Amino acid sequence: MTKTLPLSDHSQKFASPVSTAFLDRLAQVLASRQILLTKAQREAYAWDNTGIRAVPDCVVLVENREQVVGVLRLCNDMDVPVIPRGAGTGNVGGALASFGGLVISTQRMNKIVEIASDDRLVVVEPGVVNGELQTALSSYGLFWPPDPSSSKSCTIGGNIAMCAAGPGAVRYGVTRDWVLGLQAVLADGTVINTGGRTSKGVVGYDMTRLLIGSEGTLAVVTQATLKLAPKPTARRLSRVVFSSVAAATKAVAKLMTTASPPSAIEFLDGASLNLLRQESDLLIPDDGRAMLLLEVAGGKDDIANQAQEVSQCVALFSPLEQTTAVGSEEAEEVWAARYALSPILKKMAPKRINEDVVVPVSKLSLLIEGLEDIAADINIPIINFGHAGNGNIHVNLLVDPDDPVIMAKVKPALARIFKLVLKLDGSLSGEHGVGTQKREYIEWEVGRESLLLQRSIKTVFDPKGIMNPGKIFPNM
Numbered sequence: 415m416t417k418t419l420p421l422s423d424h425s426q427k428f429a430s431p432v433s434t435a436f437l438d439r440l441a442q443v444l445a446s447r448q449i450l451l452t453k454a455q456r457e458a459y460a461w462d463n464t465g466i467r468a469v470p471d472c473v474v475l476v477e478n479r480e481q482v483v484g485v486l487r488l489c490n491d492m493d494v495p496v497i498p499r500g501a502g503t504g505n506v507g508g509a510l511a512s513f514g515g516l517v518i519s520t521q522r523m524n525k526i527v528e529i530a531s532d533d534r535l536v537v538v539e540p541g542v543v544n545g546e547l548q549t550a551l552s553s554y555g556l557f558w559p560p561d562p563s564s565s566k567s568c569t570i571g572g573n574i575a576m577c578a579a580g581p582g583a584v585r586y587g588v589t590r591d592w593v594l595g596l597q598a599v600l601a602d603g604t605v606i607n608t609g610g611r612t613s614k615g616v617v618g619y620d621m622t623r624l625l626i627g628s629e630g631t632l633a634v635v636t637q638a639t640l641k642l643a644p645k646p647t648a649r650r651l652s653r654v655v656f657s658s659v660a661a662a663t664k665a666v667a668k669l670m671t672t673a674s675p676p677s678a679i680e681f682l683d684g685a686s687l688n689l690l691r692q693e694s695d696l697l698i699p700d701d702g703r704a705m706l707l708l709e710v711a712g713g714k715d716d717i718a719n720q721a722q723e724v725s726q727c728v729a730l731f732s733p734l735e736q737t738t739a740v741g742s743e744e745a746e747e748v749w750a751a752r753y754a755l756s757p758i759l760k761k762m763a764p765k766r767i768n769e770d771v772v773v774p775v776s777k778l779s780l781l782i783e784g785l786e787d788i789a790a791d792i793n794i795p796i797i798n799f800g801h802a803g804n805g806n807i808h809v810n811l812l813v814d815p816d817d818p819v820i821m822a823k824v825k826p827a828l829a830r831i832f833k834l835v836l837k838l839d840g841s842l843s844g845e846h847g848v849g850t851q852k853r854e855y856i857e858w859e860v861g862r863e864s865l866l867l868q869r870s871i872k873t874v875f876d877p878k879g880i881m882n883p884g885k886i887f888p889n890m
């Protein structure tokens with residue numbers, strides 16, 4: 415496992431989007447209110463959830479597909495890099511203008527075009543916010559299952575580009591399982607349509623799935639046809655505390671083999687429990703070393719049976735405590751404590767490095783043990799929690815970027831973590847993607863041949879390499 419493809423920068427390769435010639439042509443495509451050029455305006459698009467800042471040279475606020483076509487055609491003609499952007503909540507630098515260029519924000523393309531409840535589908539523009547879509551669908555008794563924790567602000571375009579997911583993935587899968595078709599604009603302005611409005615269809619290559627997770631490196635998504643699911647009418651949440659990680663993770667593996675596994679299986683390690691003891695009102699037994707949050711969802715009539723089956727299954731692993739939330743308010747309090755972990759971590763250290771590795775469920779215990787060993791060796795706190803039903807764990811290293819001794823240990827520690835994950839047959843990212851942050855490691859996972867093939871595919875879509883340069887690939 416050595417990295418062979420060098421990282422490249424693009425500073426010499428591209429043209430500036432602020433030449434008079436470029437701006438003159440841009441003014442023929444967009445109104446002046448849609449073109450942001452002042453430093454203050456551009457700085458508002460210089461961030462994402464990595465904490466890294468990269469100020470673009472120009473930002474455009476497109477309002478329809480024709481404008482996307484016009485902007486891309488112009489950028490392709492004049493060799494200007496294009497960075498698609500939704501709400502900017504990404505965790506890997508995907509929406510950052512790492513080498514300058516033009517940010518194309520799709521936030522204003524935010525119409526729900528059609529809700530076809532009989533066909534259980536919805537057609538949306540990319541700037542629709544995930545949570546707002548769920549609200550619009552609820553009166554139809556339907557929902558779109560991808561449920562990233564950022565759902566109140568992230569956009570459907572960003573969800574598609576990153577193949578986002580959340581706790582519900584254990585039952586429903588991820589974004590790629592809930593998209594029927596896409597409309598997208600390629601680098602040269604060509605509009606393509608993929609998939610359709612049916613839940614089956616096997617004609618030609620699966621271009622929809624190729625675009626999903628492509629992190630804005632192949633095309634700008636301008637419309638999506640999303641598959642919907644009936645919304646459960648009842649939910650019940652239990653929290654189960656174990657004296658060891660091994661018992662908790664064995665319980666997860668067993669739960670996943672039951673006839674109706676929970677709709678969410680969240681894991682918190684001992685370090686996470688210590689934080690909750692200090693910072694929340696949850697009462698957690700002192701000898702608790704791991705906790706599972708188990709949610710069942712379904713109809714009002716069968717929810718009690720589902721909860722009982724889960725409880726019986728978990729009892730086989732001798733938990734210290736099993737409590738079921740009474741009513742939705744108490745359940746919300748428990749979920750709130752789980753979601754408070756990220757902000758709490760931000761308070762604990764000047765910087766949190768948040769990886770989202772994933773391993774087969776049967777290897778979870780080995781993963782957590784390995785992470786504990788690494789934390790002890792390097793003397794940096796590592797806090798682990800996440801979507802255990804998918805084996806997807808958020809690994810949080812708490813560091814001080816101003817401490818050179820600590821920072822010198824970070825890169826080797828990440829390399830150790832990634833090697834551990836790959837040894838356990840896992841993947842470097844379950845949700846967050848590659849972006850700028852993991853591109854130097856991608857070859858470790860996919861191998862050189864596959865990486866070269868992926869790069870060739872990128873070249874077919876985007877021969878001049880203007881689409882989101884510096885993302886995914888080590889040398890593009």
Ligand SMILES: Cc1cc2nc3c(=O)[nH]c(=O)nc-3n(C[C@H](O)[C@H](O)[C@H](O)COP(=O)(O)OP(=O)(O)OC[C@H]3O[C@@H](n4cnc5c(N)ncnc54)[C@H](O)[C@@H]3O)c2cc1C
Pocket residue numbers: 462463497498499500501502503504505507508509520540561562563564567568569570571572573574575576577578579580581629630631633634635636845846882
């Ligand atoms: C508090 C918090 C919690 C989070 N929790 C989760 C979680 O549970 N699960 C999860 O998966 N992620 C999570 N994330 C990460 C992030 O929210 C998701 O990746 C989300 O899908 C990004 O959506 P966005 O609209 O913010 O996209 P952006 O951050 O703006 O962009 C992300 C990527 O998508 C591309 N892109 C955006 N729009 C388009 C488009 N129209 N066409 C082509 N490419 C496009 C960009 O170029 C970029 O590469 C979390 C982030 C935060 C801040």
